[in-house]
Amino acid sequence: MNTTSHIHHGQWRRPDAGQTEFNDVNTWIDLAHTLEAAKFDAMFFADVSGLYGDSDADFDVYANEGLQIPSNDPTVLLGALAVSTKHIGLATTSNVVQNHPYNFARQISTLDHISNGRIAWNIVTGINDNASRNYGLPQLTDHAERYAWADEYVDVAYKLWEGSWDAEALKKDKENGVYSDAAKIHKIYHEGPRYRVEGPHLPSPSPQRTPLLFQAGSSASGRAFAARNAEATFIIAPSPAIAAELISDTRRLAGEFGRHPEDIKFFQGLSFIIGDTEEEAKEKEAYYDQFVSVDGYLAHSAIVDKTGRVYPPETRIADLDTNTGKGFSEWVSKHITDREPVVADIAWLQARNTRVVGTPEQIADEIEKWQAAGVDGINVINWVIPGSFEEFADKVLPVLRERGLAQSEYAKGTLREKLFGDGPLLNDRHPAAGYRGAFTSGPTSWEEAETTRGLEVQRAGVES
Numbered sequence: 001m002n003t004t005s006h007i008h009h010g011q012w013r014r015p016d017a018g019q020t021e022f023n024d025v026n027t028w029i030d031l032a033h034t035l036e037a038a039k040f041d042a043m044f045f046a047d048v049s050g051l052y053g054d055s056d057a058d059f060d061v062y063a064n065e066g067l068q069i070p071s072n073d074p075t076v077l078l079g080a081l082a083v084s085t086k087h088i089g090l091a092t093t094s095n096v097v098q099n100h101p102y103n104f105a106r107q108i109s110t111l112d113h114i115s116n117g118r119i120a121w122n123i124v125t126g127i128n129d130n131a132s133r134n135y136g137l138p139q140l141t142d143h144a145e146r147y148a149w150a151d152e153y154v155d156v157a158y159k160l161w162e163g164s165w166d167a168e169a170l171k172k173d174k175e176n177g178v179y180s181d182a183a184k185i186h187k188i189y190h191e192g193p194r195y196r197v198e199g200p201h202l203p204s205p206s207p208q209r210t211p212l213l214f215q216a217g218s219s220a221s222g223r224a225f226a227a228r229n230a231e232a233t234f235i236i237a238p239s240p241a242i243a244a245e246l247i248s249d250t251r252r253l254a255g256e257f258g259r260h261p262e263d264i265k266f267f268q269g270l271s272f273i274i275g276d277t278e279e280e281a282k283e284k285e286a287y288y289d290q291f292v293s294v295d296g297y298l299a300h301s302a303i304v305d306k307t308g309r310v311y312p313p314e315t316r317i318a319d320l321d322t323n324t325g326k327g328f329s330e331w332v333s334k335h336i337t338d339r340e341p342v343v344a345d346i347a348w349l350q351a352r353n354t355r356v357v358g359t360p361e362q363i364a365d366e367i368e369k370w371q372a373a374g375v376d377g378i379n380v381i382n383w384v385i386p387g388s389f390e391e392f393a394d395k396v397l398p399v400l401r402e403r404g405l406a407q408s409e410y411a412k413g414t415l416r417e418k419l420f421g422d423g424p425l426l427n428d429r430h431p432a433a434g435y436r437g438a439f440t441s442g443p444t445s446w447e448e449a450e451t452t453r454g455l456e457v458q459r460a461g462v463e464s
C-alpha cells in the first residue's frame, strides 16, 4: 500500500524499513525495477479511502502507527510506475464509493494505454465508516447492499470499456479528415438504482479494454461477486484446507454464471521470514517480533457494530453484528474449532497465520501445499520495503524456478495474456463481453433507451 504501515504493523520502526519514505516516488520505482527483474507477475497496491475503526473516536493509534494514514493514491502512482517499467502488471485498488464509474473507467483506460495493457483493478466495496462519510454517506453501507452497488458499478464500467467503442472506430485518416468514426462510437444510456450515465466513453479502446479484474471478498456475497466478475481473487485463508474450500466454492459458483472454473485464479497472501538455516530464520523471526505492534494489528482488524462502535477484542465472533470484515470473520470461525473465536483472532490471522518461516527449500515446500489446495499464485506481503522482496527474489525464487513454480521470463503481451495465455481481452464467458456490440444499433436517446428497456427505471438514488 502507498503508506508506511499496511499489514505488519510496527515493522516501520526497523532501521531497514524503507516504507517510511513512501512519499518519494523513487521508493516505488526502484521497487518496481526489483520486482520486474525478478519476473513478478504484478505489483499490487491495496487502498482504503478513510480511517478504520470508530469514526467518532480519536484516531491516535492509526496516526502513531502510520497505519494507512498518511497514505497516497495508488492509482495516480501507477502512472509513474507504468512509464518506468515494461513488463510487470500494475494493480490498483479502488472502491465503489470513492470514484464515479464514468471517471474511473476513463482513468483506467488512460493507464492501460500508458502501460500498453498492464493494468489490473482490485474491485472493493469499501470497508470503513469514515470512508463512507468522506463521500457524503452517514456510515458504511449495508454489506449486501454494497455488493449490489458494486454489481451496478462494474456494469457501467463494462458498458464503457467493452460496448461504447466498436473495434474499428478509430480511423486517424488525415487524408479525409476523419480521426474517428462517430457511427462506431456509442452512448450507453445506463440507468440503474445508483447511476445514470449517458456516454460515450471518452478514451478509445485500450489494449485490454477492461483491466484485469481482481477481487478480494470472501463472504458469501463476496464469493458470488468474485464468481461473476473476478479473473483473480486475493485471499488470506488461515490454512490450505480452508483455501481449498473457499476456492472450490467460488469456482463452482463461476459455473453458475456461465463461466469456467479456471476463469478465476486465486492468490494467497503470505509473508516470509527467510534464513539460510532454520535457526537463522527463527532468529530473524524473534527480531521481527520485537517490532510487532499488537495495538496496530487490533486497530487494523477493528470490527465496528452498525452504529460505528468498535467491538472489544475479546468479543465472540458469533456475537458480531457488523457490515465489515465478514469474510475474515467467516475464515477465522472455520479455522478455530476448539474454542470460541474472538475478534482478536482476526488480528492474529493477519499477524501470524500468513507467516512462513524457514529456509528457501522449506518455504518452497509450504508454497507447494498451497498450490495443492488450488492456489494459483502467492501475494507476497512485505515486512519491510524493499528488503522483503529483495530477499524473496534472491533466495526463494531460484528454488521455485528449479521446481517449475516460478517463471524465468515474461510471456509476451498484455497482463491478461501473460496470466491466462489467451488474447488481450476478457474471454467471451465473462458478463462484460455481453456488452460488445450491444449499443451498435441504438438506443439514440434516453426516451428510446427507456422504451427499449421497457423498464420503469427506479429513480430512487438518481433524483438528488
Ligand SMILES: Cc1cc2nc3c(=O)[nH]c(=O)nc-3n(C[C@H](O)[C@H](O)[C@H](O)COP(=O)(O)O)c2cc1C
Residues within 6 Å of the ligand: 045, 046, 047, 048, 093, 095, 122, 123, 124, 125, 126, 127, 216, 217, 218, 219, 220, 221, 222, 223, 234, 235, 236, 269, 324, 325, 326, 327, 328, 379
Ligand atoms: C488480500 C486482500 C487484500 C484486500 N485489499 C483490500 C483493499 O485494498 N481495500 C479494501 O477496501 N479492502 C480490501 N480487502 C478486503 C476485501 O475487499 C473484503 O472486504 C474482505 O475480504 C471481506 O470480505 P467480504 O467483503 O466478502 O466480507 C482485502 C482483502 C484481502 C483478503
